[in-house]
Amino acid sequence: MLNDLSGNDLFCNYYKEWISVYKENAVRQVTLNKYHLAHTWIERLAPDVKLSELDRISYQRILNGYAKEHERQTTMDFHHLLKGAVLDAVDDGLIPRDPTRKAIVKGKPPRPKKNRYLNQFELHRLLAGLDLGSEISWEWFILLVAKTGLRFSEALAITPSDFDFTRQTLSVNKTWDYKNGGGFVPTKNRSSVRKVQIDWQLIVQFSVLVKNLPDECPIFVREDAKVYNSTANNTLARLCKKSGVPVITIHGLRHTHASLLLFAGVSIASVAKRLGHASMNTTEKTYLHIIQELENKDVDLVMRSLTSLV
Structure with a gap:
């Protein structure tokens, strides 16, 4: 000890x-x-x-x-x-003085960043090219993440009982432990437990899709089968190329969802709550470039408004 x-x-x-x-x-x-x-x-x-x-x-x-x-x-x-x-x-007196004080953090030059998200038109092209059949597939998974902003593990854990088709909400209260063989585990943090409002079209689609599935079983996980993040990302990459849009990851769909909400004028607080962020600081840090772009647009709008008063 x-x-x-x-x-x-x-x-x-x-x-x-x-x-x-x-x-x-x-x-x-x-x-x-x-x-x-x-x-x-x-x-x-x-x-x-x-x-x-x-x-x-x-x-x-x-x-x-x-x-x-x-x-x-x-x-x-x-x-x-x-x-x-x-x-x-x-x-505890095991080390005489704090050796981390004034530590210098170095590192290799960062690699070129991949596209993190799609714009509205690119997302529309991607979703329009999905082959949404009558059976559960990765393409249905992609649609759900794109429209809800769920994390990969959160979306994997969704069961039919998580849908409230009357109130048009989706309950996020667990994740799927895909890295360690499967099974339900708690969400990333307490703020991640939430109800996500979903549009009527998605409600209609999933009400039919999950109608005969077990209420408490994950929709996107086959029984006794391991799930890999790479499988979903490879499927998404293929669909991105097919649609002629930049290749992104499943997590990039989450960024896309948040970015579109911010550009649409949704408040940072509402986006943070929808994404299940522990605080608005996380949202602001992650989407700083978008927030700054929106602030610049606001400044232009203010200046035009003031000019019109002359």
Whole structure:
């Protein structure tokens, strides 16, 4: 246990035990996996560094070693995964002084960014080219995500009982653990539990589609079959090429949904609630470029309005 460790113990061993004590059963599995991966990197970059030897220089060397193979933002995430454990060790007197203070985060130049979202006309072309038959398919999945902005795991977990066809809403209260063999698991955060309003056309389509399906079984997951994000993304990529629009991912459909709402004048607060963001800050950070573009349009509108008063 952590109480039995001293400054002479290895930092990599301390970090492993710290994960076990503070993070297991406290964070989602996907987040826990990130901590375990960070531990693997510590074993690789600083296998012999003791807690008492972890000063600013040795910590910076760990970050520099990680940065050689990762972009700056990824290195920043790695730094944050380590910092909590390091500060706990400082508080416990295992490390003399905070080695993370004034740490410099470096990294490889970012790769060219892929298209993150489609504009309204491109989305219309994509959806118009979907082959929506009478059976559940990835193309129905693509339509649902495009019109609701659900996360991939949220959409996978949708069951017939989640639809309220009378009130035209879709309940999001769980996700599908596709990375770990399947099964329902909690949503990303409490704000992710929500009711998403859906249009009457989607209501009619899905009321027919799910009519004879088991109420509590996920619509898009076949029994005893694993689901892969890559399968859905490959299907979407093929359909994008077929429609002559930029290739995006399933998560890009979520960005597309949010972007169209913002351009339509929907408030940031409403978009954040619809997407299940924990706070508006997340929405503002993710869609800053769109918000700035809208602000520029607002300035132009104000100036035209003022000019007309002369």
